[in-house]
Amino acid sequence: MKVLILETAAEAAARTAGIISDCLAALDRPVLGLATGGTMEPVYTALVELHRNGKADFSNATTFNLDEYVGLSPNQRGSYSRFMQDALFSRVNLDPARCHLPRGNAEDPIAEAKRYEDAIAAAGGIDLQLLGIGRNGHIGFNEPISSLSGRTRVKTLTESTRRANARYFPSANAIPRYAITMGIGTILDARHCLLLATGGGKSAAVARMIEGPVAAYCPASALQMHPQATVVLDRDAAADLRLIHYYQEIHPGGREPKIP
Numbered sequence: 001m002k003v004l005i006l007e008t009a010a011e012a013a014a015r016t017a018g019i020i021s022d023c024l025a026a027l028d029r030p031v032l033g034l035a036t037g038g039t040m041e042p043v044y045t046a047l048v049e050l051h052r053n054g055k056a057d058f059s060n061a062t063t064f065n066l067d068e069y070v071g072l073s074p075n076q077r078g079s080y081s082r083f084m085q086d087a088l089f090s091r092v093n094l095d096p097a098r099c100h101l102p103r104g105n106a107e108d109p110i111a112e113a114k115r116y117e118d119a120i121a122a123a124g125g126i127d128l129q130l131l132g133i134g135r136n137g138h139i140g141f142n143e144p145i146s147s148l149s150g151r152t153r154v155k156t157l158t159e160s161t162r163r164a165n166a167r168y169f170p171s172a173n174a175i176p177r178y179a180i181t182m183g184i185g186t187i188l189d190a191r192h193c194l195l196l197a198t199g200g201g202k203s204a205a206v207a208r209m210i211e212g213p214v215a216a217y218c219p220a221s222a223l224q225m226h227p228q229a230t231v232v233l234d235r236d237a238a239a240d241l242r243l244i245h246y247y248q249e250i251h252p253g254g255r256e257p258k259i260p
């Protein structure tokens with residue numbers, strides 16, 4: 001696992017956007033896995049800026065988002081589809097036909113999850129999977145004790161996750177109880193996993209993910225098993241790491257080392 005520690009949340013988001021734009025430039029037909037949530041907003045803002053400056057071309061890209069709430073239609077307030085439209089899809093040169101999210105309003109959400117998993121495989125798998133982390137260690141909507149080899153499926157959200165996302169909904173009753181999410185096995189199949197965490201509220205989960213045991217109780221700890229996982233942090237999110245000085249020595253300022 002590569003741990004990059006930046007001073008501020010803005011710098012961490014910019015570093016993350018830079019890794020994504022490098023992937024876009026390096027591959028002929030990049031397949032990106034995308035995430036939503038507050039942490040990702042400055043990443044998408046930075047990507048839009050890079051695009052406007054001619055430094056991020058999405059024309060050949062395909063995207064698959066991690067998750068979507070069950071019961072919400074694509075344009076509905078609070079849906080991840082709408083979040084992505086507003087934050088990125090409508091602001092860069094992505095082909096709408098190649099932007100995928102699970103269909104939250106599918107008649108049969110279980111069948112929809114299977115269809116989504118198959119669609120990722122049919123696209124050749126994911127080159128770069130962007131991830132955030134919940135305070136309880138979730139990735140995607142794989143809540144604690146999710147199978148570490150699970151595939152895309154319907155999951156029940158914890159109360160703490162529902163509370164954390166309440167700001168996107170008009171009332172507490174409107175917050176969905178279920179989501180379709182890529183499984184941890186699906187996420188680990190991505191060729192590169194890139195997780196961004198910012199703010200002190202995430203520091204305990206970040207420490208368990210990086211330095212704790214691999215355990216379903218902290219789903220993000222499964223990234224320890226991935227051969228190419230990069231974690232980008234700001235100082236506050238990195239605060240509980242025991243080996244922080246070691247990570248900073250290897251990647252000073254979050255940069256790649258200059259090996260003589």
Ligand code: F6R
Pocket residue numbers: 034035036037038039040066067131132133134138139140141
């Ligand atoms: C969103 C997702 C979640 C979020 C996580 C952190 O697609 O899969 O795992 O990344 O809940 O959310 P924020 O960034 O709002 O703290």
